[in-house]
Amino acid sequence: MTKILGVLMIVLALVLAIAPGFTDCESQGKTLTTAEGKTVSMKCHWTGRAEIAAAVPLGLAGIFALIGRRRESKRFAALVGAVSGLLAILFATTLIGTCMSASMYCNVAMKPIILAAGILAIVVSAALFFAARETVPPAA
Amino acid sequence: MSLLQLAWKNISGNGLRSWVVALCALLVAAFALFSTLLLRGAATSLELAAARLGADIVVVPEGAQTEIEGALLMGAPAHFWMPQQNVEILATFPGVEAVSPQIYLSTLVGASCCSVSEMFMIAYDPDTDFTVRPWLQKQLPGGLGLGEVIGGDYIFATEGEDGILVYGTLLKLKGNLEPTGTGLDQSVFFTLDTAHEVARISETQAEEPLVIPPEQVSAVLLQTKPGSDNEEIAVEIYRSVPGIYPIQSDSLFSSSRTQLKSLLNTVVIIAALIWPLAIVLIGMVYLMAANERRRELGVLRALGATRRFVSQSLLAEASLLALCGASVGAFLAVLAIYLFRKLIMTSLGVPFLLPAPGSLALQIGIGLLLAMASVFLAALLPAIRISRQDPAIAMRE
Numbered sequence: 001m002t003k004i005l006g007v008l009m010i011v012l013a014l015v016l017a018i019a020p021g022f023t024d025c026e027s028q029g030k031t032l033t034t035a036e037g038k039t040v041s042m043k044c045h046w047t048g049r050a051e052i053a054a055a056v057p058l059g060l061a062g063i064f065a066l067i068g069r070r071r072e073s074k075r076f077a078a079l080v081g082a083v084s085g086l087l088a089i090l091f092a093t094t095l096i097g098t099c100m101s102a103s104m105y106c107n108v109a110m111k112p113i114i115l116a117a118g119i120l121a122i123v124v125s126a127a128l129f130f131a132a133r134e135t136v137p138p139a140a
Numbered sequence: 141m142s143l144l145q146l147a148w149k150n151i152s153g154n155g156l157r158s159w160v161v162a163l164c165a166l167l168v169a170a171f172a173l174f175s176t177l178l179l180r181g182a183a184t185s186l187e188l189a190a191a192r193l194g195a196d197i198v199v200v201p202e203g204a205q206t207e208i209e210g211a212l213l214m215g216a217p218a219h220f221w222m223p224q225q226n227v228e229i230l231a232t233f234p235g236v237e238a239v240s241p242q243i244y245l246s247t248l249v250g251a252s253c254c255s256v257s258e259m260f261m262i263a264y265d266p267d268t269d270f271t272v273r274p275w276l277q278k279q280l281p282g283g284l285g286l287g288e289v290i291g292g293d294y295i296f297a298t299e300g301e302d303g304i305l306v307y308g309t310l311l312k313l314k315g316n317l318e319p320t321g322t323g324l325d326q327s328v329f330f331t332l333d334t335a336h337e338v339a340r341i342s343e344t345q346a347e348e349p350l351v352i353p354p355e356q357v358s359a360v361l362l363q364t365k366p367g368s369d370n371e372e373i374a375v376e377i378y379r380s381v382p383g384i385y386p387i388q389s390d391s392l393f394s395s396s397r398t399q400l401k402s403l404l405n406t407v408v409i410i411a412a413l414i415w416p417l418a419i420v421l422i423g424m425v426y427l428m429a430a431n432e433r434r435r436e437l438g439v440l441r442a443l444g445a446t447r448r449f450v451s452q453s454l455l456a457e458a459s460l461l462a463l464c465g466a467s468v469g470a471f472l473a474v475l476a477i478y479l480f481r482k483l484i485m486t487s488l489g490v491p492f493l494l495p496a497p498g499s500l501a502l503q504i505g506i507g508l509l510l511a512m513a514s515v516f517l518a519a520l521l522p523a524i525r526i527s528r529q530d531p532a533i534a535m536r537e
Binding site: 025030031032033034042099100101102103104107108109112115116119 | 215249250251252255256257258259294296298323325326347475476479480482483486
């Protein structure tokens with residue numbers, strides 16, 4: 001059970017790290033033009049970058065859940081996974097956010113993907129926390 | 141040991157079988173709930189959009205029929221024009237009670253002079269309007285003034301301001317309308333005077349000026365007299381005035397309604413395939429499980445368990461698995477529909493409105509019941525069959 005949850009955490013971490021790069025406004029060729037005529041990235045692009053910071057610990061937690069034997073280490077991985085999921089949600093909602101218009105691609109695709117991955121990361125981490133058992137190594 | 145404890149031990153004792161059954165229940169519940177929420181949400185949204193429009197006939201330039209549907213339903217910016225003199229001409233038709241012009245505009249894409257990109261904007265004439273004003277009565281009895289806007293449900297003020305920047309003009313956001321699930325939720329409404337003021341300021345303050353052609357309007361909304369035949373009036377208008385196309389409110393969203401109908405047919409076909417398949421698969425899993433556990437259940441019978449207890453233990457196990465799987469399926473379906481509703485709307489071209497909490501709870505309940513009934517039905521035959529076996533023969537095998 002904990003191994004399946006560990007694999008799920010790794011998959012969610014990959015989604016968080018990769019999906020924003022293909023679903024932010026910049027990936028659709030949309031950037032912000034300033035009054036001086038300069039082209040700058042919109043804030044959804046920076047949210048996408050920040051998600052990597054949430055994806056890395058989530059992926060590591062998944063690996064720990066996969067290879068860890070002690071109950072404490074699996075529970076610690078679950079806590080790290082839950083915090084990473086929460087951080088992923090906060091980056092996209094309050095800490096950085098996405099573009100203002102609800103019809104822009106980042107709000108239509110990127111934000112829902114991040115929120116879904118974040119919520120599932122928290123749920124999977126909670127399941128890992130309660131399912132964590134001591135794995136007895138096979139006798140030599 | 142109670143019935144539930146025995147069922148739980150059986151579940152944890154055979155992981156693979158339990159995962160297969162729970163997964164089938166998850167699929168049935170998730171698909172049933174997702175498709176029901178989607179179809180009902182789209183139908184409600186279409187009804188609400190037609191009601192909010194408040195006009196009996198919408199007159200647009202010929203060829204702009206699809207564009208106006210896209211604008212009103214999906215918030216896609218629309219740009220079409222027709223001579224303003226049509227307003228006076230349309231008012232003279234018998235059966236027409238009121239006429240009101242509207243101008244459809246949109247903000248620039250990725251420009252710093254507009255705080256929201258590609259936002260659909262509707263300018264109305266406050267003197268003749270009968271469509272926007274009724275919604276404003278509650279919030280703004282005095283109507284909108286110069287430089288004031290009212291937004292759809294998704295329109296927010298710019299951070300640190302109490303308004304939104306449109307072509308270099310900060311327009312005061314006076315409130316938000318109730319959600320409809322359509323493009324109207326992503327649109328703003330202001331008066332024609334505000335539109336012309338924004339156009340004037342945009343010449344110096346915006347990256348590109350807002351162009352409103354003189355003596356032109358985008359659409360004319362008509363209200364007919366009670367008891368009038370709207371179809372007859374629409375046909376008469378189409379015959380008499382060249383270059384325009386009258387759309388009756390009943391057929392305004394006809395392409396979306398057709399899309400919805402074909403979506404419903406697809407869902408019915410998929411459900412007709414998935415549901416029996418899931419029942420057959422679960423039935424086979426339980427048939428195999430019952431055969432594997434003949435000796436075990438024979439011992440149980442020899443120890444004094446009744447036939448009823450043996451069949452009930454199998455059915456309790458199936459029901460528990462169905463409940464777990466269906467609950468996860470319902471959670472995933474609601475999460476997916478809530479988060480990805482805009483993506484679904486854009487991909488399928490239909491509007492969508494989330495149901496009220498009471499209706500949502502009812503639909504979740506029906507989804508859970510359907511999944512549990514499917515699993516119960518599938519496990520019933522193997523449970524009855526195994527309970528009828530002779531314990532002595534079963535133990536000897």
